[in-house]
Amino acid sequence: MRIFINECKKALTSPILITLLIVFSAFNIFIIVSSSDHKEELKIVNEIIDKYGREITDDSLKQFEKDIQSDLLGLTEITGKQFESIYDFLDGLRFEEQEQYSDRDWEFFNSLQLKEMYFGMANSIDASYAEIDVQDGARGDLKGYGISGKAAETYLRENEEFAERFNEMVDNEEHKEWFFAGKPYFMHSFLFKTVFLHITIESLLLIVLMTALITTYEFENRTQLLTYSTHRGRKLMKDKLAASLAVSTVISLFLFTITLGTYFFLFDYSHVWKTSISSAFNWENPFPYVTWWDLSVGEFLVAVVVLVFIIQLLFSGLTFALAVIVKNSYTTFFLVAALFILAWLLPTFMPKSSNLFIVTSYTLSTLTMAVSQSFMGSSGLILFKNFEWMTISCWTIITIVFCTITYKRFRKMDIQ
Amino acid sequence: MIVVKDVSKQYGDFTALQNVDLEFGNGLYGLLAPNGAGKTTLIKMLATLISPTKGEIFYNGKNINDMDDQYRERLGYLPQQFGYYKNYSPKQYLLYLAALKGIGKKEALNKIDELLEKVALSDVVNKKMKKFSGGMIQRVGIAQALLNDPEILILDEPTAGLDPKERARFRHLLTDLARDRLVIISTHIVSDIESIANEIIMIRNKQLLYKDSVADICATLNGCVFETTIDYGQLEDFRKNNILLSEKQEYGQMTVRFIHKGNSEDEWTSVPPQLEDVFLYEYRDELEGEN
Numbered sequence: 001m002r003i004f005i006n007e008c009k010k011a012l013t014s015p016i017l018i019t020l021l022i023v024f025s026a027f028n029i030f031i032i033v034s035s036s037d038h039k040e041e042l043k044i045v046n047e048i049i050d051k052y053g054r055e056i057t058d059d060s061l062k063q064f065e066k067d068i069q070s071d072l073l074g075l076t077e078i079t080g081k082q083f084e085s086i087y088d089f090l091d092g093l094r095f096e097e098q099e100q101y102s103d104r105d106w107e108f109f110n111s112l113q114l115k116e117m118y119f120g121m122a123n124s125i126d127a128s129y130a131e132i133d134v135q136d137g138a139r140g141d142l143k144g145y146g147i148s149g150k151a152a153e154t155y156l157r158e159n160e161e162f163a164e165r166f167n168e169m170v171d172n173e174e175h176k177e178w179f180f181a182g183k184p185y186f187m188h189s190f191l192f193k194t195v196f197l198h199i200t201i202e203s204l205l206l207i208v209l210m211t212a213l214i215t216t217y218e219f220e221n222r223t224q225l226l227t228y229s230t231h232r233g234r235k236l237m238k239d240k241l242a243a244s245l246a247v248s249t250v251i252s253l254f255l256f257t258i259t260l261g262t263y264f265f266l267f268d269y270s271h272v273w274k275t276s277i278s279s280a281f282n283w284e285n286p287f288p289y290v291t292w293w294d295l296s297v298g299e300f301l302v303a304v305v306v307l308v309f310i311i312q313l314l315f316s317g318l319t320f321a322l323a324v325i326v327k328n329s330y331t332t333f334f335l336v337a338a339l340f341i342l343a344w345l346l347p348t349f350m351p352k353s354s355n356l357f358i359v360t361s362y363t364l365s366t367l368t369m370a371v372s373q374s375f376m377g378s379s380g381l382i383l384f385k386n387f388e389w390m391t392i393s394c395w396t397i398i399t400i401v402f403c404t405i406t407y408k409r410f411r412k413m414d415i416q
Numbered sequence: 417m418i419v420v421k422d423v424s425k426q427y428g429d430f431t432a433l434q435n436v437d438l439e440f441g442n443g444l445y446g447l448l449a450p451n452g453a454g455k456t457t458l459i460k461m462l463a464t465l466i467s468p469t470k471g472e473i474f475y476n477g478k479n480i481n482d483m484d485d486q487y488r489e490r491l492g493y494l495p496q497q498f499g500y501y502k503n504y505s506p507k508q509y510l511l512y513l514a515a516l517k518g519i520g521k522k523e524a525l526n527k528i529d530e531l532l533e534k535v536a537l538s539d540v541v542n543k544k545m546k547k548f549s550g551g552m553i554q555r556v557g558i559a560q561a562l563l564n565d566p567e568i569l570i571l572d573e574p575t576a577g578l579d580p581k582e583r584a585r586f587r588h589l590l591t592d593l594a595r596d597r598l599v600i601i602s603t604h605i606v607s608d609i610e611s612i613a614n615e616i617i618m619i620r621n622k623q624l625l626y627k628d629s630v631a632d633i634c635a636t637l638n639g640c641v642f643e644t645t646i647d648y649g650q651l652e653d654f655r656k657n658n659i660l661l662s663e664k665q666e667y668g669q670m671t672v673r674f675i676h677k678g679n680s681e682d683e684w685t686s687v688p689p690q691l692e693d694v695f696l697y698e699y700r701d702e703l704e705g706e707n
Binding site for chain 1: 467518
């Protein structure tokens with residue numbers, strides 16, 4: 001245990017780690033705060049859920065409509081004119097008239113506008129989903145990406161299955177639950193693409209650096225002759241692997257806590273945790289976000305955090321294996337970075353008519369870069385239901401094998 | 417007892433050691449050879465850092481690589497280049513090494529205090545080692561080698577960086593230690609081991625040259641070592657005909673110590689051979705190459 005703690009200390013007391021952790025945390029907080037100007041508007045969703053429930057039903061919509069009509073009467077009281085919609089009032093409002101109204105009036109106008117927007121969106125869900133043809137979309141994708149042959153067959157087959165899931169989702173009305181409007185606010189993209197990608201890339205940088213530092217520490221400080229000739233000997237590498245994984249966990253936890261803590265402090269998700277992530281409101285792109293399984297926002301968040309965490313541990317393991325061979329932390333770092341990019345670009349080197357085009361996208365790099373699309377059937381070329389667990393399983397095996405081979409090699413190699 | 421049996425080490429086409437057979441019991445052994453002769457290769461094999469390409473090394477009849485940690489727990493080793501963590505104090509560093517050597521923290525703390533006092537570093541126990549002189553670092557190295565009270569103590573060039581006073585104290589310490597354990601000191605400085613080693617091991621051309629007591633090794637040059645005084649102008653001719661061991665300028669003349677095998681001249685004084693004489697004689701080609 002003392003050896004393990006000592007190995008951890010080598011990384012945790014490293015000035016590079018401490019400095020970068022502070023810089024990255026500050027950067028993440030800045031990104032979130034500077035994108036939080038609409039945070040007050042989001043609270044309307046919590047109010048709606050509070051009043052009408054999380055699920056969108058005909059009854060709750062009727063009640064919602066009644067309340068909007070009542071608010072429109074309030075609008076008439078303030079303005080002295082009758083409007084059928086807040087938009088009619090706002091469209092006709094002249095610049096010089098704006099100052100006639102108090103801040104409280106404007107608060108009321110804004111709230112009513114948001115309510116009308118959400119009501120309008122809720123009303124159009126059925127019509128919008130009726131227009132969606134999954135298979136047609138898939139054929140469009142194939143044409144767009146120039147995919148043919150076996151790859152196209154595999155893609156279409158998976159899309160057939162996804163079409164079934166889509167219809168099941170519509171029948172279950174998983175999508176009829178309140179969530180922050182996707183197109184005006186892009187909250188899913190902001191959280192799972194921007195914020196998560198920042199956390200993931202930053203932690204990966206630190207994890208790769210620290211794993212390489214711990215693993216090569218003796219060689220870089222020229223203490224290898226001493227440490228590997230002690231009673232613990234070359235088994236010290238096992239402690240170094242354990243310490244690397246532990247330090248990776250600490251780094252991830254720190255960045256996740258600081259960044260997500262700031263995010264959820266500013267953006268109130270208190271009422272939407274149980275909303276389905278496939279909610280019709282969570283629709284930012286031409287195709288709405290639809291997961292393979294019925295996952296709530298909270299479950300999706302936990303699943304993605306766990307997924308990212310596993311990816312980072314696997315990267316730590318792979319870095320360890322590479323560092324045992326390379327014995328230089330900076331060379332290891334740049335090699336891992338190069339391999340990450342190479343793995344990400346790998347499908348582009350494959351013939352687009354072959355299944356290799358699909359298989360080579362099952363890499364940790366692709367999984368990392370597409371984390372916002374995890375567990376989704378609406379994720380384009382990586383829509384495959386088995387994409388996450390298959391990629392993780394394969395790379396776990398690869399990592400274990402790679403670590404075992406390099407460790408066994410290290411046990412026998414000459415230490416100069 | 418350590419037995420080195422027919423050990424060779426090759427790096428590609430380069431042979432570092434060839435067919436070396438040795439036996440070590442308790443006592444102090446001096447491994448004496450010029451730089452690059454293969455001392456460090458042998459020492460690293462004894463420390464299980466490198467494996468022989470051919471042959472085996474046994475400790476009490478068991479292969480040391482098979483014994484693994486059971487062998488290394490008996491080992492204290494000071495490498496030629498003693499690496500250390502610059503931002504650690506001797507106490508922190510020795511505590512870390514004690515953990516690697518499987519010594520409990522409480523036991524280690526007592527041992528560290530004792531050893532740092534023994535190597536005269538008790539007043540800098542908590543100072544960062546980056547501020548230490550070469551001699552101080554070397555003393556930390558000696559202390560760490562003794563942490564686990566080893567049965568086998570292997571020291572590679574242990575006196576590098578030590579001043580004469582420290583060297584004397586170190587020799588005294590080694591004499592004490594060698595009473596009940598196996599101590600191997602690798603060095604190219606004859607005076608470090610001449611007076612204290614039970615046996616000297618010399619390696620030449622990657623092979624074992626001598627493994628014997630100082631007296632027996634010196635006896636190989638009995639009657640061949642002389643001293644005489646010559647004019648400075650005669651020195652070049654003298655060098656051509658004899659193997660010069662040392663030369664000293666005195667009162668405008670040269671006093672030379674040399675080896676001559678064959679008939680001696682009257683003005684030459686036969687002197688008892690020293691270990692240094694054997695060293696300079698046996699390694700004359702290598703030493704000339706170095707110069």
